[in-house]
Amino acid sequence: xARYNSEQCRICRREGQKLFxxxxxxxxxxxSVTRRNYAPGQHGQKRTKLSEYGTQLREKQKTRSxxxxxxxxxxxxxxMASSKKxxxxxxxxxxxxxxxxxxxxxxxxGVSRPQSRMLVTHGNIEVNGRKVDIASYLxxxxxxxxxxxxxxxxxxxxxxxxxxxxxxxxxxxxxxxETLSGxxxxxxxxxEIDLPVEEHLIVELYSK
Numbered sequence: 001x002a003r004y005n006s007e008q009c010r011i012c013r014r015e016g017q018k019l020f021x022x023x024x025x026x027x028x029x030x031x032s033v034t035r036r037n038y039a040p041g042q043h044g045q046k047r048t049k050l051s052e053y054g055t056q057l058r059e060k061q062k063t064r065s066x067x068x069x070x071x072x073x074x075x076x077x078x079x080m081a082s083s084k085k086x087x088x089x090x091x092x093x094x095x096x097x098x099x100x101x102x103x104x105x106x107x108x109x110g111v112s113r114p115q116s117r118m119l120v121t122h123g124n125i126e127v128n129g130r131k132v133d134i135a136s137y138l139x140x141x142x143x144x145x146x147x148x149x150x151x152x153x154x155x156x157x158x159x160x161x162x163x164x165x166x167x168x169x170x171x172x173x174x175x176x177x178e179t180l181s182g183x184x185x186x187x188x189x190x191x192e193i194d195l196p197v198e199e200h201l202i203v204e205l206y207s208k
Contacts, residue, residue, distance in 0.1 A: 056205035063197050067096045068113055073136065078206050089199030090190045097188045100125065101135040103145055107175045107182040108167060111160050124151040139184050146181035 050058065064074050081091035096102065101110075101117040104125060110116025117135045119125060125132055126148045127139065139145065147157055161177050169175045170192050175182040 056201045059198055059201040060205055063202060066195055067099065067102060068117060089203045092202065093190065093193050093197065093199055094188055095138065097193060098138045099135065100132060100137040100139055103139050106170055106173055107145065108161055108169060109147065109157050124148060124154060141184050141186050143184045144181060146179065152180055
């Protein structure tokens with residue numbers, strides 16, 4: 001899958017808010033959104049009024065950037081959400097939250113979603129005792145996510161867990177810092193997803 005490999009801070013500036021793609025840097029004065037709160041590029045400081053379509057598109061792009069998902073995969077998640085009972089927008093966010101890289105991030109093993117994706121793809125994570133190196137793997141209630149035994153000396157993970165107070169673990173997950181493991185207690189509720197996303201705009205965009 002194609003992935004944006006340029007400076008990640010440009011993505012946040014384009015969306016006009018922090019997407020927390022750089023971990024601790026996003027909480028510091030070095031954050032690009034704090035220092036230059038306007039879009040990148042020659043015309044970035046010009047104020048432009050978005051059309052209805054533009055507003056919907058930006059919301060979709062912002063959500064994709066939060067979770068680091070490509071367009072084709074994001075569309076597939078939307079179709080999956082549409083086939084489920086309930087509100088499509090909420091279903092979409094719940095599916096995105098259940099991605100393994102996001103769960104690793106929520107458990108505090110990774111300082112950002114990109115770093116958590118790296119931990120997964122580099123073979124550091126196991127689910128229910130089996131190695132899983134697919135970041136898009138969807139977890140379900142009852143699944144146990146852990147750092148593999150041969151990787152528990154990973155200094156990145158240990159530092160992140162020790163500094164976990166900056167980002168509390170959500171109630172739908174539980175974590176054991178001693179064993180570097182966590183468990184999915186239940187499906188996340190919409191109220192527990194703390195991202196500034198207006199999912200109804202995404203539904204309107206794909207419904208055109």
